[in-house]
Amino acid sequence: MSDEFSRDTRKNIINSIEGKTYEVTIIGGGITGAGIANILAENGVSTLLVEKNDFSSGTSSGSSKLIHGGLRYLQNGRFLEVFRLLKERNYLIGHTDIVRPIEFHIFTGKKMWNRIELGIGMSLYNLLSGKFPLPRHVRNTGTYPGGIDGYYSYMDGITVDSELVIYNIVSAQRHGASCLNYMEAKAIKKYNGAYSITIYDSISGTHKTINSRIVINAAGPWGNGVLEIAGMPTEQNFRLSKGIHIVFPFSVWGRKNAAVIKSLIDGRQLFIIPSGEVAYIGTTDKFIDNPDDFSINREDIRYLIESISPFFPEFKEDKIIAAFSGIRVLLGAGNDPGKISRDFKISVIDNFISVLGGKITDYRVGARKTAKIVSGILNKPLKIKNMPYIDYSRKSQSLEEIIKYECPVKPEDIIRRRLALSIYSPDLGKSMEERIYTLMEVSHEDPHTGK
Ligand SMILES: Cc1cc2nc3c(=O)[nH]c(=O)nc-3n(C[C@H](O)[C@H](O)[C@H](O)COP(=O)(O)OP(=O)(O)OC[C@H]3O[C@@H](n4cnc5c(N)ncnc54)[C@H](O)[C@@H]3O)c2cc1C
DSSP states (O other): OOOOOSHHHHHHHHHTTTTOEEEEEEEOOSHHHHHHHHHHHHTTOOEEEEOSSSTTOSGGGSSOOEEOOOGGGGGGTOHHHHHHHHHHHHHHHHHOSSEEEEEEEEEOOSOHHHHHHHHHHHHHHHHHTTTOOSOOOEEEEEEOTTSOEEEEEEEEEEEOHHHHHHHHHHHHHHTTOEEESSEEEEEEEEETTEEEEEEEETTTTEEEEEEEEEEEEOOGGGHHHHHHHTTOOOOTTEEEEEEEEEEEEHHHHOOSSEEEEEOTTTOOEEEEEEETTEEEEEOOOEEESOTTOOOOOHHHHHHHHHHHTTTOTTOOGGGOOEEEEEEEEEESOOSOGGGSOOOEEEEEETTEEEEEEOOSTTHHHHHHHHHHHHHHHHTOOOOOTTOOOOOOOOSOOOHHHHHHHSOOOSHHIIIIIISOHHHHSTTTTHHHHHHHHHHHTOOSSOTTTOO
16 A cells, blocks of 8 residues: 555545445544544554644644643642653653653742752652653752752653644554545434534535544544534533743754743743744643634733743743644633643543543543543454554655655645744745745645645
8 A cells, every 4th residue: 555645645535435434533633633543543443534624733733842741730639640641751752753852940949948849849750750761850059041049950752743643644544544634524413323424625615424433523622513513412611721832033042951930920830942943932821712712912922921031031022933822621620720630531422432631742541542442332352552653754854755645735734734834943934935835736826726
């Protein structure tokens, strides 16, 4: 079977999809859906994944891009969650070339008690990390160039979130899944013991109908909307919280390590994260109602700048080169979004499985738990332990390779997600734009359809 996964591959799948029956159809091509597609395809389950925009166009390209245990969660006593996240962090750093270790500095402040408290937290974090060969945390005294007294350095992981999703999607496709971007699930009906799903291809403007024994709702912030079109009861306590990041040229930060800082405004934990030619700061955590509200307002930008400017005055509003946002699904009650668990929730009604919430770091855990349920429904033993693995890695960053093997449909799919130049390139990908349009054979007037 050819490894090609291009716009032509996509067209061919769509041309022969009408009336087809799959064992599993996954709705949503973020990290949750991509991980599940990957584990099912690796087990030979006939799988269709539909994503209404591009793969990873939702929250999974708007995260802080950390593959971490969540040191902060220890404060809320969420030890098991941290343990599980660290185990996954270790796996992803050890087994993929898309997650790498990064050094963090967390500032202790002047108060003795803060230092002791943080020291205990660091030791616990280390303990929960197990025997993974990352350097232990170290306490550093002395004044940080930012004017801060004392800090701990420790290691965690970092990735490019949208690439991690794409790698899982390509891996799933190579193992026999059909993954379709720009394909929206519009209607879902139970019919003759299976689900009949109407899907809409926004590139050609056509509808198709397929059948599926099992449906998996991995639609993240749009999860309740998918439950509604399926006529299923919606999730109670389903809350959305937006987080934004602002991006600066690397030179503004100029350090290879990331930093964890407490906002001077409200004490929330913020990150400064260097990556390639940029450094970004995040994030906010505010309840919102609309899953399509990715807007970034001045108030949130000012909050981030003013939170850290007493320490690092070089981060000024006029130096911002880009900003991005993501929307968390929080499943829990309470008025403070920061205190609601980041854990995912899986619910099953009548072979309709919803997998909502969670973190990028533990996407494989969600995939394994979902695969176990699928295995039970299909009455098929599936290999689940240590799965899924990622069976794809770029040989180069060449545009030709990306166009042929990673199914970008529009130029922005490369600029915003395959290479994420809109975040990582100081010119936001402008210098490569013409070449991308030419290679994809699309015009600026009609960037959608291609040849
Ligand atoms: C600000 C912020 C920072 C974060 N930082 C981190 C971090 O550093 N580390 C970490 O581990 N986690 C982090 N997270 C959490 C992580 O980003 C999310 O848990 C994860 O991306 C959720 O992925 P998902 O696939 O469930 O949702 P999404 O990525 O949103 O994917 C859902 C997809 O479903 C599609 N969809 C919706 N409806 C339909 C339909 N009808 N038909 C077809 N497709 C549909 C959408 O277009 C979307 O692409 C962060 C989250 C936020 C908001």
